[in-house]
Amino acid sequence: MTATAPIAIIGTGIAGLSAAQALHAAGQQVQLFDKSRGSGGRxxxxxxxxxxxDLGAQxxxxxxxxxVEVVQQxxxxxxxxxxxxxxxxxxxxRLSASPDEQVRWVGSPRMSAITRAMLGALPVHFSCRIxxxxxxxxxxxxxDAEGQSHGPFSHVVIATPAPQASALLAAAPKLAGAAASVAMEPTWAVALAFAAPLETKVEGCFVQDSPIDWVARNRSKPGRDRLMDTWVVHASSAWSKQHLDxxxxxVIEHLHGAFAELIGCAVPAPAFSLAHRWLYARPASSHQWGALADADLGLYACGDWCLSGRVEGAWLSGQDVARKLLEHLQ
Structure with missing residues (x-):
C-alpha cells in the first residue's frame, strides 16, 4: 500500500538516508529536509x-x-x-604500537561520499531547519526557521540527534520523553595541517590521560589527497564538556599542544588549522529501541541514539523505522 501523501524525513545522516532508501525501494514517496548545506550529519x-x-566519524x-552485506555493496x-x-x-x-584485527571502513574519497551516494536523486531541501x-x-x-510551511505529509520520520528530536516530537509526548532521556556528549574536533610530513609512524591513535581521545592521519586513509600532512584530533567528551564555549x-592552541606531547616527534606550528564543535557527537549510553514509533499518529524517530551510538546503529535504526512504517501501511 502506498501512503496518501509523501513521507517527510528530517535529517540526512546515515539513519535518515537508510530509512529513505528503504521506503523509496518499497515504492513510497519521500521528501528529505536538512538544516545543513549537504548530507552526512556526523x-x-x-x-x-x-x-x-573527515571531522566527524573517523x-x-x-x-x-x-x-555487513550493505557495506560490501x-x-x-x-x-x-x-x-x-x-x-x-x-x-x-607513553606511546606504544597497538595493532588489532578490527576491519575499519571509511568513505572514499571522503566520509561524506557514503551519504552523498545514498541520497542519489531523492528530493531534498538543504539549509532548511525544521x-x-x-x-x-x-x-x-x-x-521551518524562516516561517515557511511544508506539506502535506502522510508520516514524519525524525532522524536528528536526540535533543533536537525531542523538540520535534512534541505531538507524541511518550516519544518526546524517550528522546529527552538520552544524554548526548559533545566533542571538539581540530584539524592540523603541516607543510612537511611529521616524522612518525602513527596513523591512528587511541589516547588516554589527555585532553585528546583520538588522533588520525588523514593521508593514511584510501583516496585522500596529500596536499599537506593533515591530522584530525578529537578531544575527549570530558574535556569538550569543560571547554564547550x-x-x-x-581550542586549536590547547589541542595542538596536547597533540605535540603525545605524537613522539617534533611538531611545528601548523600551516593550516580549524576547529569544529560537535554538540551532539555521541549518545552517552546505548539503547535497544531500534526506532521510536507512534504508528497511529504516523510519527517516528530513528538515529544512532536508538541503538549503539555507532554508524552501524544509525543505519540499522533507519531500517527499523522504515519496517515499522511499512508494516502499518499494510
Missing part, C-alpha cells in the same frame, strides 16, 4: 585549503549481518574502502 566532511577533512565497523560501488592504519595507543605518557512538526485533520505539516582559536 559523517560529513569539510572542504578546506588543506583538502577534504571510520566505522560492521558486525550485524545486514550491515558500498565497497563494490566504490563508496567505501578498508582502512588499515598503523595504530598506536597513548597511556601514562522547527515544528504539527498535524492537521488528516496530514502532517512542517514549519572556549573560543576556537584557544
Amino acid at each position: 559523517m560529513a566532511s569539510k572542504r578546506s585549503d588543506a583538502g577534504a577533512l 571510520y566505522f565497523t560492521a558486525r550485524d549481518r545486514r550491515f 558500498w565497497q563494490a560501488r566504490g563508496w567505501v574502502a578498508e582502512w588499515t592504519p598503523s595504530l598506536y595507543h597513548f597511556k601514562d605518557g 522547527t515544528e512538526v504539527f498535524r492537521g485533520e488528516q496530514h502532517w505539516s512542517l514549519q 572556549m573560543p576556537k582559536e584557544a
